[in-house]
Each structure stands twice: as structure tokens, then as C-alpha cells.
Amino acid sequence: EDxxxxxxxxxxxxxxxxxxxxxxxxxSGLRGLFWYRQDPxxxxxxxxxxxxxxxxxxxxxxxxxxxxxxxxxxxxxxxxEDSATYLCAVQGGNSGSARQLTxxxxxxxxxxx
Amino acid sequence: NAGVTQTPKFQVLKTGQxxxxxxxxxxNHEYMSWYRQDPxxxxxxxxxxxxxxxxxxxxxxxxYNVSRSTTEDFPLRLLSAAxxxxxxxxxxxxxxGSNYGYTxxxxxxxxxx
Numbered sequence: 001e002d003x004x005x006x007x008x009x010x011x012x013x014x015x016x017x018x019x020x021x022x023x024x025x026x027x028s029g030l031r032g033l034f035w036y037r038q039d040p041x042x043x044x045x046x047x048x049x050x051x052x053x054x055x056x057x058x059x060x061x062x063x064x065x066x067x068x069x070x071x072x073x074x075x076x077x078x079x080x081e082d083s084a085t086y087l088c089a090v091q092g093g094n095s096g097s098a099r100q101l102t103x104x105x106x107x108x109x110x111x112x113x
Numbered sequence: 114n115a116g117v118t119q120t121p122k123f124q125v126l127k128t129g130q131x132x133x134x135x136x137x138x139x140x141n142h143e144y145m146s147w148y149r150q151d152p153x154x155x156x157x158x159x160x161x162x163x164x165x166x167x168x169x170x171x172x173x174x175x176x177y178n179v180s181r182s183t184t185e186d187f188p189l190r191l192l193s194a195a196x197x198x199x200x201x202x203x204x205x206x207x208x209x210g211s212n213y214g215y216t217x218x219x220x221x222x223x224x225x226x
Binding site: 047 | 117146148153154155156157158161171203205213214215216217218219220
């Protein structure tokens with residue numbers, strides 16, 4: 001059974017204070033690790049897909065990295081508009097043709113001005 | 114291009130009532146899924162479809178039915194609502210191939226009293 005654990009559950013940062021969010025996973029044959037951003041009252045918004053250990057992807061102030069056991073979402077010099085819940089999900093080899101995702105419970109990020 | 118459209122946005126049901134949550138996508142995506150999101154538990158898969166006429170159960174299917182008569186539409190039916198089905202429901206879709214993340218709708222907040 002695929003499992004995803006995200007930490008911390010909540011994180012408060014001052015504007016400009018860089019930090020990282022963690023996503024630990026166990027999966028049978030990783031097909032992809034996904035990061036999403038979710039704003040209150042809205043659906044998750046796709047950010048990145050990572051496929052293999054050592055891979056990195058960047059988008060504005062966000063950088064996602066992947067190892068064989070975990071992924072990090074690094075936030076550099078965050079702004080208040082980066083405040084959101086960040087979700088991590090994995091697609092394992094047992095998801096078959098359905099390409100289904102197993103989600104973590106998320107990290108709620110608050111960036112204070 | 115509307116993406117994934119869910120209706121209604123809010124719904125209150127009495128225990129035992131039935132209803133259908135609507136989901137439509139205009140991106141010609143093959144894969145569609147229904148998730149429920151509960152505090153502290155992450156998104157959990159209810160049912161999914163890999164194409165018109167093909168559906169299957171996810172992690173938490175009990176009490177829900179789905180059908181996929183067209184590529185665009187994937188309604189979720191609650192057969193006899195229970196308080197345990199109080200949740201936020203998200204519909205998502207994606208195209209074939211593992212390079213694309215799921216696109217989510219904005220959600221339906223359901224309360225069963």
C-alpha cells in the first residue's frame with residue numbers, strides 16, 4: 001500500500017524567510033511524485049511532477065527535489081501570496097492503468113508580511 | 114476553456130436523501146476521478162474512470178455510484194446520504210501519459226444532517 005507523510009502540518013514564515021516542506025513516501029515502483037497547491041475553498045492546483053531520484057524542478061520561488069524516500073519543496077524568499085496548503089501525492093506501480101494518486105494530508109503554509 | 118466544472122458548490126442533505134454531484138470537463142481527458150477531502154486525512158479516491166463506459170472503485174467507494182456515458186461527464190451519486198459523507202468532494206481529470214498532473218474542479222461542500 002502506498003503511503004505519503006507530509007511535515008510539518010503547519011508552517012509560519014516571515015516574508016523573505018526561506019524554508020522547506022517535506023514529503024516522505026513509500027511506494028511500490030514510483031511512477032511519479034506530484035506537488036499541488038491548494039488555496040482555501042478551491043481545488044488543488046498542479047505544480048510539479050518528479051519521476052526519478054535526483055530530479056529537480058523550479059517554478060518562481062518554488063523548487064522541488066526528489067530522493068528515493070522523500071521529496072522537498074523549497075520556498076525561497078516567500079511572499080504572502082505563497083500562503084496556501086501544499087499537497088504531495090505519489091503514483092505507484094500498482095495504480096495500473098488508472099494512474100491513481102495517493103495524497104498526503106498537506107502542509108499549511110502561512111507567510112506573514 | 115472552462116477546465117473541470119463541478120456543481121453544486123454547496124449542498125445540505127438530510128440523512129437518507131439521495132443526490133448527484135455533477136462533474137464535466139472540456140479538455141477531452143480520458144481519466145476522471147472523484148476524491149473526498151476530510152480534515153487531517155488528505156484526499157481519498159472514491160471512484161475513477163479510464164474512459165467512457167469504464168469505471169472502477171477507489172479507496173472509499175461505499176455509498177457512492179458513478180457512471181461515464183460520455184468522455185466529458187462523470188457524475189457521482191450518493192445513494193442514501195449519511196453524516197459520515199459530510200465532506201468536500203473534488204472531481205479531477207487528466208489526459209493519457211504520465212507527464213500531466215490531474216486538473217481539479219473547485220469542489221462541492223456537502224453537509225449531511
